[in-house]
Amino acid sequence: MIMLDLDAVRAFVLVADLHSFTRAADALDTTQSAVSLKLKRLEAHLGKHLIERTPRLVRLTGDGDTFLVAARDLLNAHDRALGALAVERRRLSLGLSEHVTGAGLPALLAKLNAHDPGLLIELHMGPSAALRTQFDERQLDAAIVRHEPDDALRDDAQLLFGEALGWLAAPDWLPRPGEPLPLALLAPPCNVRAVALKALDDAGIEWREVFIGGGMVAVGAAVAAGLAISPLARRVAPRGLIDVGARLGLPALPESRVTLYTRIRDPRSMETLRLVANSLAVQ
Template identity: 75%
Template sequence: MKVLDLDAVRAFVLVADLRSFTRAADALDTTQSAVSLKLKRLEAHIGKQLLERTPRVVRLSADGEAFLDGARNLLGAHDRALGALSAQKRRLVLGLSEHVAGADLAALLARVNAHDPALVLELHMGSSVPLLQQFDERRLDAVVVRYEPDEVPRDDGQLLFTEPLSWLARPDWQPRAGEPLPLALLAAPCNVRSVALRTLDGAGIAWREAFIGGGVQAVGAAAAAGLAVSPLAKRVAPRGLVDSGARLGLPTLPESRVVLHSRVRDARSIESLRLVTNGLSAQ
């Protein structure tokens, strides 16, 4: 009977989830070469090729697809066994900007739970400014927020990735000729709202508020309903909306920086937090 190396199995599951040796290495706080070596040894041990490696893409082989569910179950059983010995579950209170959480959030949360079932994840979503305030008040353990180009990120943050905003609308949507551009926006204060309006003002384009939402989902729904065009990151937009900036003659929106602020110190929770942030980067 073959005994599996749990560290190698965990590395395999992370590579499968993140589709990247680099992101998996970051989540495990190790190097890409160390992850690659673990996977090669695992494949040699079980006598199966689990991954198809190309210069740009990492894909599961047929054997890798078959092995994945069992690997998750093995890690889950291991973590549940260890969790049973702990009198107190770990809790991670995370703030996540609505402008960063993508459509695959449910799948990401499922991966985090499968990876670390002993973790109680408390997720708060909202705008970056109030989330940062809650972090400073120590009500949140970590936050993932957006900084717009005219904002200077604080020196206690870690840059995760940069991402442009887009003017999103239905493919057939057109504003009425001779009228100000109708916009679907989040209520102030909102940094995305501010940078979009400054961009339009700088280009001399008249605009009006056609819809004001209390959340990104509401704003996206207004754009999908044909009420207006909305400045959003593509990752958070409803299906069917397209980047319409060039078609409508609108100025290009600048890139935002997505930044992590964290005071998490527990090694296992740090690993789970890395899985979240790398999953967001991969969306």
Template identity: 75%
Template sequence: MKVLDLDAVRAFVLVADLRSFTRAADALDTTQSAVSLKLKRLEAHLGKPLLERTPRVVRLSEHGQAFLDGARDLLSAHDRALGALSADRRRLALGLSEHVAGTDLAALLARVNAHDPGLVLELHMGLSSTLLQHFDERRLDAVVVRSEPDDVPREDGQLLFTEPLSWLATPEWQPRAGEPLPLALLASPCNVRSISLRTLDGAGIAWREAFVGGGVQAVGAAAAAGLAVSPLARRVAPRGLVDSGARLGLPALPESRVTLHSRVRDARSVESLRLVTNALIAQ
């Protein structure tokens, strides 16, 4: 009977989830070469190739797909067994900007729970400015927020990635000729709203509010319903919306910075937080 190296299995699951040796290494706080070596030893031990490696992408092989669910179950059972011996349940109060969260939050939460079942994740979603205020007031342990080019930079943030906003609409959507551009926007104050309107004003494009939402999900739904075009990041948009800026002759929107602000020090919670941020990067 073959005995599996749990560290190697955990590395395999992270590579499968994050689709990257580099991001998996970051989540494990190790090097890419160390993760690669673990995976090669696991494959040799099993006698099956688990991954298809190409210069640009990492994909699971047929054997890797078959092994993945069992690998998750093994890690989950291991973590539950350890958790049963400890009454210590940690809590992580995390703020996540609605403009960053993405559309598959359930999969992200399931991944965190499988990785760290002893963690009580207290998730707060909202506007970046509000989340940063709560972080400064020590009501949140960490926040992942979005900032625009004209925001005052903070020195306590770790840059995770940059990405542009897009003018998103259904493929066939068109504004009525001779009328101001209909927009679906978040209610003020919202940095994405502000910079989008300034960009239109700077280009001399007349606009009007066609829909104002209290959350990104509502704004995306309005755009998907054909009410308007909306300035959003692709990651948070409903399926079916496309970048329509060029087609509609709209000015390009600037890139935003997505940053992590954290005071988390517990090693296990740091690892779980790193898993969250790497999953967001991979979306």
């Protein structure tokens, strides 16, 4: 009877979810070569080719797609068996900046549940500054936030990736001649708001707020409705918006840095947190 290596199965699922050996290795806190070796041994045990590897693409074969469903079931059964003996259910209180995730949030949550069904996730969304304060006050186990260029990185911040902002608008939106630039922004305090307004002021461009939102969903809806333009990252913007910065001669916005703060030490929860970070990086 074939005995499957659960570590190899977990590595396979992570490669399938993240479409990358490198990101899967990071999530498992190991090396890319170690993940590749686990996958080769798993394929040898099964006698099936599960993953197609090219320099730019990692995708599942037909057998890989079929095995992925069973692999998730196997890992879930393993986690349920361990959970039956646990004294308490694990909990992760995570803060996530509204400028970091958007339309991809449902898919991210589904991926987390499939990867770690025994984890109770308590998700807090909000401005980066507020989430950092909550983390410092030990209200959060971890926080993924944005740092703007003038916002110095703290020693405990782990840099995940950089991301540019754009001046996004609805495809049919046009400015009114002779009027200040209409903006849709988050309510202060918001670092993205501050950076964007400073850039406009430095460039001598008149602006006015026509919409202030209490969250990114509201701001994105206002822009999609054609009320105004907004400084947004592509990942949080509604589909279909376009960058009108170059056409309107607006100043380029500096690249933000997305960072992680964490005090998690539990290996299983840390693996899940790395999955969150890596999933955001490939959105």
